Amino acid sequence: MSWLEDELHEQPAALARLIERQRENARRVAELLAAEDVRYVLIASRGSSSNAARYAQYLLGRAHRVPVMFATPSLYTIYEQPPRLDGAAVVGISQSGASPDVASVLAEARRQGRPTVALTNEPDSPLAREADAVLLLEAGPERAVAATKTYSNSLGAIAMIFAAVDGPEAESELERMPDVLAEQIALSLDSAPPLDEYAGLVGATVVGRGVNYGTAFEIALKIRELSGLVVEAYSPADLMHGPIAAIQPGWPVVLVAPSGPARPSVEDVVLPLQGRGARLLAVSDVGAVLRRAHTRLPLVPHVPEWLSPLTAVVPGQVTAMRLARLRGLDVDRPAGLNKVTLTR
């Protein structure tokens, strides 16, 4: 078995460990973000962590009702004109905690006396050292270059912060997720064979919105990293404002459409995409959505929408692994990528 496959299967246990061990830290982070002088949350991240950050943008936006924005590291590192951060709480998300650009945003926040939080798998990392509060990802060592369990535990960590604010019902919904995640992994592996028709393709487009906007980006990144296909992500609204022009007959489009308020917006693009001859794949627990697609990637039903990114990414992880195998690639060490990437 590859490291990647091991780590894919470790996700439920890793999530359970996170929930068990980090409850106090999650509460502490939630309190820090809820401090009276916090007007907005600023997140610094790269790669898969930026896709987890997109989940945080929606979830923490709803938990704390404060806007969540992404840092522009070049203002700190390249232009050396960091903004004034009064009103900010600053969160860094990084599995390794090593990338200088992410740590530099937290360092500047500290210099300005603002609260800082790190979500990282490495307690002794440069990022953790810049943080007032650290929520450890508890994913255990991740050896495959492509993130799986550190991604799902980054989502889990963000969900824990939300649950700490939202209350006991949300906490117990989250506690059921390790079992649901195991069920999802089995379901996605079972539903994978029809994916083989996509192995020879050039690329694909993934569409998601709201809490699953980041899921669309993570599915795209995972397939891209592992199989070398050109895969991109859009919200349905952004896709309609121009980029849909590149969807040619036969081009695969993955719709991430679990039950919930964002689903009708994703379904808005079905007819325009069918009109262009796109080959639709659906990631959904809704029969009506799955039936409109050429390829069905079913989700375990009855998952609350706010937690659906934990299951909705799994069909993408499985697709990425399967396409890479079919293309004869090493899933643990994709050509030219490193586990830890240092950028300025």
Next chain:
Amino acid sequence: MSWLEDELHEQPAALARLIERQRENARRVAELLAAEDVRYVLIASRGSSSNAARYAQYLLGRAHRVPVMFATPSLYTIYEQPPRLDGAAVVGISQSGASPDVASVLAEARRQGRPTVALTNEPDSPLAREADAVLLLEAGPERAVAATKTYSNSLGAIAMIFAAVDGPEAESELERMPDVLAEQIALSLDSAPPLDEYAGLVGATVVGRGVNYGTAFEIALKIRELSGLVVEAYSPADLMHGPIAAIQPGWPVVLVAPSGPARPSVEDVVLPLQGRGARLLAVSDVGAVLRRAHTRLPLVPHVPEWLSPLTAVVPGQVTAMRLARLRGLDVDRPAGLNKVTLTR
């Protein structure tokens, strides 16, 4: 001549008109953004306007030293859980001013008593009606579906807000730009013939950072809209964190690298891209950068970096138009796109 080509050539005159007519409004907007209780700027936009918003993120971040973030319209429209906006000044950017999701963010800001600004070409639009201050784009009617002069005038409007804060030197630098833009259009049309080798391709990747991060996205969108190629944009740092895996031998990568602090960061990806066999195109005024590329898209020299997005987008507009022609497409009405897109 197509509308698109007319409008491409109208850009210098449109920019001159904007600078002449909107100075007072730009000052008013700058004052509003500099109000004591403004901790951050929130921008709502879609399509090309989102690429102008990326310019604003860097430029207003540097002018006012406050973080600039993008709205998540679905929190307003789909989840109906808009964030608390105390500390925000809210800017909507939209050529038509018609898209409901953009106007709804300004409407919510008004409800919460926060200052609102519209950058729009339509004084009577729903967006303009929600704004305390309107900076009109003064581009005149734009008939081609793909934005050219409304995009460059959106950049111009943002540059005017910056100049109103930065002072007379910046203002006179901006006043020289209509002439420089005319020179750039002539230069880019002259340097276009080598682009013909790309007409049969599937797609391309565009890389830019800092003030030209949005330029990379706009070049990608323009080629995509007009030619139907799959074109995507990344910052060099984001590209290195995984997505570079999809760059296969022969895949075209456009480096947007004008003189300035962000240029070395863009050049960081040259060796990794050459290692993967990418075919490099360079948009630059720097000989050393142009010489490293397979295809040279020269920029007029001596443009201050903060204004370089006004010229750096032109080679992209010209490329988009040329590839569409070679592919036998109607540049004024790309298949399946509308001038005004209404999304929720």
